[in-house]
Amino acid sequence: MRALEREVFDAVWAAVEPLLPDPPRTHPLGCHRPRASNELCFRGILIRLVTGCSWVDVEAVLNWEVSDTTLRHRRDEWIRAGVFDALAEEALTAYDRIIGIDLAEVAIDGSQHKAPCGGEGTGPNCTDKGRSGWKWSLATDTHGIPIGVLAAPANRNDCKLVAATLDDIERHGLLIDIETLHLDRGYDFNFVRDECAGRGLDDVQIPKCRRRKAKGRAKKKPIPLGLRWPVERTNSWLSNFGQLRRNTDRRSIHRRAQLDLAIAFLLAAKLIDWAHRWSPIR
Numbered sequence: 001m002r003a004l005e006r007e008v009f010d011a012v013w014a015a016v017e018p019l020l021p022d023p024p025r026t027h028p029l030g031c032h033r034p035r036a037s038n039e040l041c042f043r044g045i046l047i048r049l050v051t052g053c054s055w056v057d058v059e060a061v062l063n064w065e066v067s068d069t070t071l072r073h074r075r076d077e078w079i080r081a082g083v084f085d086a087l088a089e090e091a092l093t094a095y096d097r098i099i100g101i102d103l104a105e106v107a108i109d110g111s112q113h114k115a116p117c118g119g120e121g122t123g124p125n126c127t128d129k130g131r132s133g134w135k136w137s138l139a140t141d142t143h144g145i146p147i148g149v150l151a152a153p154a155n156r157n158d159c160k161l162v163a164a165t166l167d168d169i170e171r172h173g174l175l176i177d178i179e180t181l182h183l184d185r186g187y188d189f190n191f192v193r194d195e196c197a198g199r200g201l202d203d204v205q206i207p208k209c210r211r212r213k214a215k216g217r218a219k220k221k222p223i224p225l226g227l228r229w230p231v232e233r234t235n236s237w238l239s240n241f242g243q244l245r246r247n248t249d250r251r252s253i254h255r256r257a258q259l260d261l262a263i264a265f266l267l268a269a270k271l272i273d274w275a276h277r278w279s280p281i282r
Contacts, residue, residue: 001050001240003265009046011268015090016042021081036066041074046265049258052242079257088260091267092172095145099274102142103174107182107231108165110137110158111239119250123153134247136259137161138238139169144230145270146263147174151255159187163195175199182228238262 002008020038044058044066053061055068078084095101112135115122125133133154139147148169150161162183169175180203181196188206196204239245241262247255 002269003046003050003241003262005269007272008265008269009043011272012087012091012265013039013042015264015268016083016087019081019083019086019090020078021083036070036074038074040066041071044071045075045261049241049243049261052246052248054248075254075257079253084257084260084264087264089172091264092145092147095267095271098271101145101147101174103147103177104179105142105182105227105230106139106147106169106178106180107228108137108139108148108162108187109184109228109231109235110135110161111235112154113239113244114246115154115248116246117248117250121151121153121252121255123155125154128154134255136238136244137165138231138235139165140231140234142227142230144234144237145267146234147172149259149263151252151259157186159189159192162187162192166195166199166201170199175201179203180205180227182231184228234266237266 017038023035040062044062047053047061048055048058048071051057055071058071059066059068092101112125112127112133114125114128115132115134118132122132122134124130127133135152135154135156135158137150137152137158139149141147148165148171150164150168152161166175169178178201181201183192183204183206185207188208192206193204196202238259241258243249243258244255244262247258249255249258
């Protein structure tokens with residue numbers, strides 16, 4: 001897992017540290033127990049995201065230098081301050097400035113995962129015998145770089161998430177530059193095309209099943225799905241994070257923060273690989 005590499009962690013931490021809010025001063029006498037370092041808490045949050053383990057296990061991994069309660073409180077404090085959203089935005093902006101986002105071929109797809117503890121933003125997962133689950137709807141550029149993401153219950157149809165996913169792309173100021181949008185057969189509805197057309201997306205590629213007669217009966221003739229492999233690959237990358245693959249949180253804001261953090265680490269690893277592109281092979 002690249003997120004645990006020292007070089008990748010240091011790069012992301014350097015971007016996170018300036019975004020963190022000042023510690024609250026609530027003690028009437030101005031004194032309290034020493035506050036756990038932000039870097040240690042950030043490392044604990046990352047360990048849980050990567051492995052999917054419990055907060056108590058993270059506490060043990062960190063040699064009990066910080067409690068599980070402190071880790072949860074620090075995460076919530078940073079969510080309220082908009083740290084994770086700002087981090088993902090900064091990572092995407094840096095990637096666009098250094099390498100460049102290619103919006104010639106954009107694809108959208110959903111990915112369903114387990115949520116055994118239920119809670120808000122979850123629902124029956126049709127791919128997991130109706131157990132509680134959640135999903136994300138992801139949009140990527142030609143090379144699989146995430147440009148828009150949305151968390152939703154597992155029973156929400158992918159086609160009904162297109163509008164909100166496009167709105168997230170527009171929030172980054174990228175919607176106007178999309179040339180071709182690729183969707184799979186599950187998005188083959190008129191209202192999906194209307195949503196895209198209403199946002200200025202005229203070239204929407206959605207494959208259909210054509211039928212041909214053979215030996216007296218109709219058979220489906222498979223046709224290409226278009227340039228959709230980059231979004232499928234990025235979904236696989238995100239699924240490598242244990243807490244995304246099997247999420248045990250009960251609030252939607254926690255899942256969205258985890259998605260933002262995972263995307264930031266993916267982009268950081270891409271930028272580091274770009275910086276080392278002329279380095280000799282070890």
